[in-house]
Amino acid sequence: MESTHHAHHLPYDAEASKIGMWLFIFTELLLFGGMFIVYSVYRYLNPEAFHLAGEELNTFIGAVNTVILLVSSMTIAMSTSAIQKNDIRLTNILLGITLILAVVFLFNKYFEWSAKFSHGIYPGSQEMLGTMSQGEILFFGLYFVMTGLHALHILVGIALITWTMIELKQKKIHHEKYDLLENSGLYWHLVDLIWIFLFPLFYLIH
Amino acid sequence: MQEAQSALQASYLHHQGRYKGLLGWIFSTDHKRIGLLYLYSITTMFVVGLLLGLAMKFELLAPGKTIMEARDYNATFTVHGVIMIFMIVIPGLPAVFGNFLLPLMIGAPDVAFPKINLLSWWFYVAGVFLVLAALLFGSGTPDTGWTFYAPYSFKTGTNMLPAIFGAFVLGFSSILTGLNFIVTIHRMRAPGMKWMKMPMFAWTLYGTAWIQLLATPVVGITLVLVALERIFGIGVFDPALGGDPILYQHLFWIYSHPAVYIMILPAMGAVSEVIPTFSQKHIFGYKALIISTMAIAFVGYLVWGHHMFTAGMSGTAQYAFSLLTFLVAIPSAIKVFNWISTMYKGSINLKTPFYWASSFIFIFMIGGFTGLVLGSLATNVHLHDTAFVVAHFHYIVFGGVSFSFFAAIHYWFPKIYGRMYDEHWAKVGWIMFFIGFVSLYTPMFYLGMKGMPRRYYDYLPEYHGANILSTFGSWILAMGFLVIVVNLVRSARKGEIAVANPWKGKTLEWTVPSPPPFENFKEIPVVGEKDGPYNYE
Numbered sequence: 027m028e029s030t031h032h033a034h035h036l037p038y039d040a041e042a043s044k045i046g047m048w049l050f051i052f053t054e055l056l057l058f059g060g061m062f063i064v065y066s067v068y069r070y071l072n073p074e075a076f077h078l079a080g081e082e083l084n085t086f087i088g089a090v091n092t093v094i095l096l097v098s099s100m101t102i103a104m105s106t107s108a109i110q111k112n113d114i115r116l117t118n119i120l121l122g123i124t125l126i127l128a129v130v131f132l133f134n135k136y137f138e139w140s141a142k143f144s145h146g147i148y149p150g151s152q153e154m155l156g157t158m159s160q161g162e163i164l165f166f167g168l169y170f171v172m173t174g175l176h177a178l179h180i181l182v183g184i185a186l187i188t189w190t191m192i193e194l195k196q197k198k199i200h201h202e203k204y205d206l207l208e209n210s211g212l213y214w215h216l217v218d219l220i221w222i223f224l225f226p227l228f229y230l231i232h
Numbered sequence: 233m234q235e236a237q238s239a240l241q242a243s244y245l246h247h248q249g250r251y252k253g254l255l256g257w258i259f260s261t262d263h264k265r266i267g268l269l270y271l272y273s274i275t276t277m278f279v280v281g282l283l284l285g286l287a288m289k290f291e292l293l294a295p296g297k298t299i300m301e302a303r304d305y306n307a308t309f310t311v312h313g314v315i316m317i318f319m320i321v322i323p324g325l326p327a328v329f330g331n332f333l334l335p336l337m338i339g340a341p342d343v344a345f346p347k348i349n350l351l352s353w354w355f356y357v358a359g360v361f362l363v364l365a366a367l368l369f370g371s372g373t374p375d376t377g378w379t380f381y382a383p384y385s386f387k388t389g390t391n392m393l394p395a396i397f398g399a400f401v402l403g404f405s406s407i408l409t410g411l412n413f414i415v416t417i418h419r420m421r422a423p424g425m426k427w428m429k430m431p432m433f434a435w436t437l438y439g440t441a442w443i444q445l446l447a448t449p450v451v452g453i454t455l456v457l458v459a460l461e462r463i464f465g466i467g468v469f470d471p472a473l474g475g476d477p478i479l480y481q482h483l484f485w486i487y488s489h490p491a492v493y494i495m496i497l498p499a500m501g502a503v504s505e506v507i508p509t510f511s512q513k514h515i516f517g518y519k520a521l522i523i524s525t526m527a528i529a530f531v532g533y534l535v536w537g538h539h540m541f542t543a544g545m546s547g548t549a550q551y552a553f554s555l556l557t558f559l560v561a562i563p564s565a566i567k568v569f570n571w572i573s574t575m576y577k578g579s580i581n582l583k584t585p586f587y588w589a590s591s592f593i594f595i596f597m598i599g600g601f602t603g604l605v606l607g608s609l610a611t612n613v614h615l616h617d618t619a620f621v622v623a624h625f626h627y628i629v630f631g632g633v634s635f636s637f638f639a640a641i642h643y644w645f646p647k648i649y650g651r652m653y654d655e656h657w658a659k660v661g662w663i664m665f666f667i668g669f670v671s672l673y674t675p676m677f678y679l680g681m682k683g684m685p686r687r688y689y690d691y692l693p694e695y696h697g698a699n700i701l702s703t704f705g706s707w708i709l710a711m712g713f714l715v716i717v718v719n720l721v722r723s724a725r726k727g728e729i730a731v732a733n734p735w736k737g738k739t740l741e742w743t744v745p746s747p748p749p750f751e752n753f754k755e756i757p758v759v760g761e762k763d764g765p766y767n768y769e
Contacts, residue, residue: 042420043345068475149467167468
């Protein structure tokens with residue numbers, strides 16, 4: 027193998043790459059943790075306004091998206107079991123379903139956001155400054171930043187799952203070496219988990 | 233001699249990979265080369281930061297305008313701070329010596345994720361260019377100070393976005409390094425090297441890596457929020473829209489205080505390697521040093537509020553943060569006692585690394601004690617935002633990094649380059665740097681107590697004398713730095729050929745040839761049952 031000449035030949039260590047992924051997930055949790063602190067401070071300071079603003083959001087779309095992400099988390103977890111049983115075809119199908127669900131989630135998000143935009147609700151909007159209280163402006167500011175950042179993570183997840191599928195096709199992932207698949211799964215669960223917190227914080231608590 | 237020559241030829245420095253020349257370095261995933269890439273890029277940026285610092289000190293040579301306007305002075309201290317903190321102090325020891333030495337010290341062929349390691353250097357370089365872009369292009373150099381305090385950071389018309397984005401990218405680079413080190417230490421220690429058999433430097437890298445991992449994301453999201461505030465006006469830190477600038481300060485210091493420990497822990501680790509080697513004795517209180525390392529890492533995470541005593545927080549919060557600040561002093565003092573006890577009855581070998589390490593203790597203690605002056609509530613109100621604060625954190629941050637860094641670079645120089653540095657000129661450089669450092673910052677304690685505010689380009693006539701001394705000090709320090717660099721560069725090319733273990737060091741990196749071969753160890757070493765942390769077979 028040519029790589030021995032310019033890179034150290036490290037033995038394959040699935041455990042190491044899993045620990046690495048977990049550590050990365052810690053950093054993501056702290057990233058969103060910072061946002062959750064900001065959210066709770068302003069919710070505490072503006073309970074009324076957050077209540078009013080929360081009612082503006084479409085709980086139905088939010089709930090649909092929650093179900094979508096939960097199902098996609100299940101399918102990607104199942105894909106790990108499938109690869110352990112060396113069923114490449116099933117793994118591929120399950121990853122494909124996950125990918126489609128992720129895209130559907132983003133579509134919903136797109137329609138949700140554009141509905142808000144058309145009502146003049148977006149950061150820096152003059153209409154908001156005229157009609158809304160400071161608390162409501164903060165609520166929507168946080169809503170767009172946090173769901174936006176989450177959507178960005180969905181995009182990264184899509185890229186990661188696509189990469190996994192390519193490696194699967196190239197037979198670099200198989201039942202004895204599937205750390206990339208497992209790590210993509212871990213990452214996807216994180217994205218799901220963050221949404222599980224975002225959904226009640228913005229849509230449900232009134 | 234013949235043997236040493238062939239070691240040089242077979243080493244990582246001459247290893248032929250996929251690419252030749254410069255490309256063979258900037259695309260190398262070898263941890264030793266990456267360590268040196270960091271060394272060269274950090275040194276380059278340090279020169280830039282140093283020149284800015286010298287310009288500030290020159291401005292303060294006389295009251296009134298000396299060489300620049302107030303606006304330029306603001307820009308100068310901002311860029312000086314951003315460069316020094318994000319590009320030198322944070323990556324400094326972990327990225328340079330951590331990369332080079334961690335795998336060697338624990339008996340591993342490389343770090344756990346060599347490609348991510350290279351990626352982290354590339355992120356570093358990208359961050360550097362982004363910040364430099366803020367400096368050179370657009371609507372004026374950032375003038376907020378390195379702290380990017382809200383609301384000014386999104387109100388100022390200067391070119392903030394690239395600077396903020398640059399700091400974010402540098403943070404990402406730091407996270408990747410930390411992640412790599414944690415996994416490396418968990419998974420790649422040589423057979424038989426139990427946790428309590430790891431060298432101190434590896435332990436401090438472990439503590440630092442956790443802080444890098446757990447604190448950096450918080451500043452990351454905070455900087456993102458400031459950037460979004462600037463672009464969209466989301467309101468979270470803007471009082472006009474209901475936001476709270478104090479919240480920004482909290483979030484900022486949740487990272488930026490632990491950042492001090494990111495740099496001081498490996499500094500302490502390097503000193504903990506140098507002192508026993510040159511005292512020719514085992515380190516005193518190995519376990520106490522480990523526990524104090526982890527205690528500093530943990531408690532250091534909880535003291536950020538002491539930066540904000542006068543910014544508006546409840547009395548209870550003030551007491552809590554003040555108490556926690558005092559608590560950090562305990563493990564720090566334990567370390568100092570351990571170093572001193574290591575020297576006691578040792579056979580001290582007075583070489584340059586030992587000079588640097590022992591002056592590190594001196595500088596660190598002055599920085600530490602003045603930290604307590606600032607950590608206690610009553611005195612803090614008087615000294616807040618004065619030159620005293622600047623003197624304190626330069627003693628700790630700049631003193632801590634530079635003295636340990638120079639101790640480390642002289643100590644491991646033979647290992648890195650396979651040649652000895654020139655002892656005479658190294659000592660000349662040390663004494664100049666030391667005298668320059670002390671005369672640069674000590675007058676600022678006095679100035680601060682007399683009430684001279686920080687970040688002002690002008691001052692009252694009664695502050696003149698001490699400011700002259702301080703500016704002179706900055707020149708001596710810069711000349712000392714020049715002597716050190718010239719000596720090291722010359723020695724790397726023409727120095728005497730070094731043997732594998734010139735200092736009789738006890739850690740694993742001294743068991744391989746100097747400079748180490750590309751693959752580090754011909755065979756992965758095995759640490760025996762009876763071997764301790766500092767006596768391997």
